[in-house]
Amino acid sequence: MTEQPLPHGTTSGTPTSSAAGTRLDPWLGAYADRTHGMRSSEIRALFAVASRPEVVSLAGGMPFLDGLPLEVLSDVASRVVAQRGLQALQYGSGQGDETLREQILDVMALEGITAHPDDIVVTTGSQQALDLVTRVFINPGDVVVAEAPSYVGALGVFRAYQADVVHVEIDAHGLVPEALETTLAGLAAAGRRVKFLYTVPNFHNPAGVSLSLERRPRILEIAQRYGVLVLEDNPYGLLGFDREPWPALRSYDEDGVIYLGSFSKTFAPGYRVGWAVAPHAVREKLVLASESAILCPSNASQIAISTYLSTCDWRGQIKAYREMYRERRDAMIAALGEHLPDATWNVPDGGFYTWVRLPDGLDARDMLPRAITARVAYVSGTAFYYDGSGGDHMRLSFCYPTPERIREGVRRLAGVVDGERELVELFGTAPSAPGDAVQAPSPDVF
Amino acid sequence: MSSTPSVPGPSLSEPLVGDRLGRAPRVALLAGGLSHERDVSMRSGRRVAEALRSAGVEVSVHDVDADLLPALADLQPDLVWPVLHGASGEDGSVRDIVQLSGLRLLGTGPRASRVAWSKPIAKTVAARAGLETPEFVTLPQTLFRELGASAVLRMIVARLGLPVVVKPSRGGSALGVSLVREADDLPRAMVECFSYSDTALVERAVTGTELAASVVDLGEGPVALPPVEIVADGPYDYDARYNPGRVEYFAPARLRPEQVEAVGAAAVTAHRSLGLMGLSRTDLILDEDGVVHFLEVNVAPGMTETSLFPQAAEAAGYNLGTLYRSLVAASLAAEPAGLRPV
Numbered sequence: 188m189t190e191q192p193l194p195h196g197t198t199s200g201t202p203t204s205s206a207a208g209t210r211l212d213p214w215l216g217a218y219a220d221r222t223h224g225m226r227s228s229e230i231r232a233l234f235a236v237a238s239r240p241e242v243v244s245l246a247g248g249m250p251f252l253d254g255l256p257l258e259v260l261s262d263v264a265s266r267v268v269a270q271r272g273l274q275a276l277q278y279g280s281g282q283g284d285e286t287l288r289e290q291i292l293d294v295m296a297l298e299g300i301t302a303h304p305d306d307i308v309v310t311t312g313s314q315q316a317l318d319l320v321t322r323v324f325i326n327p328g329d330v331v332v333a334e335a336p337s338y339v340g341a342l343g344v345f346r347a348y349q350a351d352v353v354h355v356e357i358d359a360h361g362l363v364p365e366a367l368e369t370t371l372a373g374l375a376a377a378g379r380r381v382k383f384l385y386t387v388p389n390f391h392n393p394a395g396v397s398l399s400l401e402r403r404p405r406i407l408e409i410a411q412r413y414g415v416l417v418l419e420d421n422p423y424g425l426l427g428f429d430r431e432p433w434p435a436l437r438s439y440d441e442d443g444v445i446y447l448g449s450f451s452k453t454f455a456p457g458y459r460v461g462w463a464v465a466p467h468a469v470r471e472k473l474v475l476a477s478e479s480a481i482l483c484p485s486n487a488s489q490i491a492i493s494t495y496l497s498t499c500d501w502r503g504q505i506k507a508y509r510e511m512y513r514e515r516r517d518a519m520i521a522a523l524g525e526h527l528p529d530a531t532w533n534v535p536d537g538g539f540y541t542w543v544r545l546p547d548g549l550d551a552r553d554m555l556p557r558a559i560t561a562r563v564a565y566v567s568g569t570a571f572y573y574d575g576s577g578g579d580h581m582r583l584s585f586c587y588p589t590p591e592r593i594r595e596g597v598r599r600l601a602g603v604v605d606g607e608r609e610l611v612e613l614f615g616t617a618p619s620a621p622g623d624a625v626q627a628p629s630p631d632v633f
Numbered sequence: 634m635s636s637t638p639s640v641p642g643p644s645l646s647e648p649l650v651g652d653r654l655g656r657a658p659r660v661a662l663l664a665g666g667l668s669h670e671r672d673v674s675m676r677s678g679r680r681v682a683e684a685l686r687s688a689g690v691e692v693s694v695h696d697v698d699a700d701l702l703p704a705l706a707d708l709q710p711d712l713v714w715p716v717l718h719g720a721s722g723e724d725g726s727v728r729d730i731v732q733l734s735g736l737r738l739l740g741t742g743p744r745a746s747r748v749a750w751s752k753p754i755a756k757t758v759a760a761r762a763g764l765e766t767p768e769f770v771t772l773p774q775t776l777f778r779e780l781g782a783s784a785v786l787r788m789i790v791a792r793l794g795l796p797v798v799v800k801p802s803r804g805g806s807a808l809g810v811s812l813v814r815e816a817d818d819l820p821r822a823m824v825e826c827f828s829y830s831d832t833a834l835v836e837r838a839v840t841g842t843e844l845a846a847s848v849v850d851l852g853e854g855p856v857a858l859p860p861v862e863i864v865a866d867g868p869y870d871y872d873a874r875y876n877p878g879r880v881e882y883f884a885p886a887r888l889r890p891e892q893v894e895a896v897g898a899a900a901v902t903a904h905r906s907l908g909l910m911g912l913s914r915t916d917l918i919l920d921e922d923g924v925v926h927f928l929e930v931n932v933a934p935g936m937t938e939t940s941l942f943p944q945a946a947e948a949a950g951y952n953l954g955t956l957y958r959s960l961v962a963a964s965l966a967a968e969p970a971g972l973r974p975v
Contacts, residue, residue: 208864208881215878235672239698242667556669556809556828610774610827613782614820 220327221349233555237564243596245583246564248392248539250452251515254507256499263494271490279486281478283309283462287493291462294496295448298424299438306464308473309484313422313449313461317344319476320418320445320463324382325350330374332415333385334362336542336571336580338392341385341420345573350382352573359533361398362386364405371413383416383445388436390423390538393571393582397537400433407440422449422461425505427537428513442466450492452539453505458488512539518590519583522597527604532583539586542568544579546608548616551581554607563599654711657691658961660739661710663727665696668719669808669829677936678716680943681957688954690961697727705734712961714739715933719804723933724750739964741932745908752802752834752929755907762906764899764927768793769836771802774827782820789835790816796838799823801830807870812838836928841920844886845941846900847934848913849956852963855904857897858945859885860917882941884948892919899925910967911960914942 237244288304310316327349335354356366388398419436437446449461529546551567568580664678682692713731721727725743753771799822800810809829811822826833843863862883865873873879900915914934918926934942
């Protein structure tokens with residue numbers, strides 16, 4: 188006879204039914220209102236498969252790090268511990284390491300920004316800066332104006348602080364000034380309080396476009412006229428393929444712009460070092476907010492990056508990244524032309540992403556399970572709109588897979604599109620109504 | 634009849650299998666895989682591993698990838714336990730490979746898995762065994778293409794009425810499942826369903842108490858654990874399944890003793906008639922006339938912190954580690970895999 192377990196407790200006879208059920212969460216009634224919109228998502232679950240090597244992931248926004256000189260960085264890390272170990276492993280300044288803040292000025296000078304080290308707050312990735320700015324400015328119900336579409340990670344932060352996001356049209360030249368004016372006028376007329384305009388002016392995530400030089404001062408002028416602060420999020424600005432960086436919005440306006448920068452795309456995201464440049468009074472509040480959140484950014488990471496900047500050819504590394512990503516962009520665009528002639532897309536001149544409009548009637552969110560079955564992943568356009576619309580688009584990233592894998596991924600995607608088109612034609616259905624709004628971001632969709 | 638379930642599980646006694654082997658049993662858990670339910674499977678695998686380790690079982694967890702077969706060949710585990718949801722984990726294929734490797738399998742063998750994995754076939758088998766199951770049709774996408782979608786959809790509504798449930802003929806975690814109340818919503822539900830599978834099962838929606846009845850076989854035949862009742866605020870969809878708080882569970886279910894008996898008996902009948910081994914979970918509805926309706930069966934039930942099988946086991950008074958270890962023991966004590974009829 189097989190040995191068998193003894194149930195603990197006395198359980199003879201038929202158990203009595205419990206009078207009350209359980210929700211498996213004793214704290215259900217304790218959560219803050221802001222958590223009520225958080226939902227598990229089958230879409231998120233599908234991305235669990237995207238990390239498998241069999242799947243060509245055109246979804247993730249992970250930089251391709253294989254080109255980094257690891258032996259040099261190993262020396263850097265070793266020097267950090269040997270020479271500044273006690274400082275690196277200790278708490279540091281809430282505002283960030285002063286030397287690094289001075290070096291950040293050199294990085295930002297490439298985009299025409301002049302500032303003082305005191306204007307900078309070092310953060311745990313620019314994502315934390317985004318969180319801090321939102322925390323400092325947003326009361327529940329306040330309006331954030333953002334591009335349509337917008338970075339999913341920013342929308343997640345805005346949702347967490349219960350902001351109301353109003354999207355503004357963009358085109359091939361970025362944010363459309365007339366549309367911004369109309370939106371701000373409408374909101375003012377409705378008595379709505381707009382706290383800031385969130386924009387990714389360079390190599391936009393997900394749309395891949397850049398705000399034209401001609402429009403930059405116009406956008407700032409409109410924002411100023413309506414008393415709206417501009418939050419300029421610029422992780423990709425130095426990653427142009429065919430041109431030198433354009434002047435940042437912050438370079439035109441010191442008082443009306445908060446600028447967010449990052450080393451995640453130009454160096455390595457693992458250090459989690461980003462920064463904010465803000466007008467004096469705002470910066471004070473950001474430092475206080477950051478101290479209450481994390482006490483201080485990681486000293487070890489800051490000193491490692493500082494040592495890298497002072498001893499390595501970081502400009503050369505950025506150039507190498509640009510060339511590598513350009514080659515991948517070319518592979519993506521060529522593959523789209525070959526395999527998806529019925530779709531339309533932009534040709535980004537920098538950054539990580541192509542924004543693809545699907546043939547009429549297809550919905551990127553509905554199509555995703557089929558794509559995963561076909562071993563290719565992308566991010567549905569619905570992730571980039573606050574109300575979950577945008578299913579007619581998908582974001583394809585070309586940053587991580589090799590050119591060969593990009594071509595293979597797009598080839599697989601073409602089969603997925605054909606299958607979905609047949610289905611939609613068969614049943615004559617319209618794309619799904621916007622429903623599930625922004626999914627909580629995961630690193631794979633940044 | 635010996636299959637009549639007792640609730641909770643039988644009174645059983647230590648010691649366990651390790652003593653037979655003269656050492657702790659070595660179990661290789663398979664979790665992850667390439668299915669749409671990879672995420673859930675990984676969570677299930679971690680939970681089972683943790684429980685088994687707490688009961689003194691030596692556990693390794695493996696994804697289903699190119700490293701799996703060499704790893705199993707090196708490790709030579711006493712037993713392989715697939716905690717894989719969806720696709721190759723439940724359709725029998727991975728189980729076939731495990732047996733081809735000459736290793737022992739915990740749970741249902743490949744052929745019976747294949748039958749259970751197909752919801753229409755499982756429903757047919759269950760109906761032949763005397764269980765009620767909602768009337769249904771199984772429709773491959775190609776049929777709609779050949780006959781024209783609107784004509785087929787009209788026939789479905791005429792035959793089954795509304796509401797109906799549309800679900801992929803294979804798959805779990807409610808992925809691609811819709812409850813359709815209006816005929817106009819049927820095309821959309823078909824599109825969602827066919828995004829996950831090339832064949833749809835459309836069944837008449839039965840209203841009543843939603844129940845999950847888990848079954849364990851610890852060497853003396855299948856025994857039902859207390860049924861768990863599911864009360865969801867809205868559809869019992871993916872979010873409801875894995876988001877603690879959206880669903881209220883009653884474990885055991887708020888049923889009269891004879892209803893508990895009937896539900897357990899149905900689950901045991903499903904388990905037996907489908908040739909399942911070790912453990913299973915049957916999803917059922919008890920309607921207001923007291924009729925138990927078989928919906929589907931799972932050979933690799935979810936084992937996450939919100940899953941129904943562990944809830945049922947705990948409601949029966951089992952310590953999960955001890956129960957899982959006993960499943961290991963029973964499986965090792967059974968006749969070698971591969972010689973079974975199913």
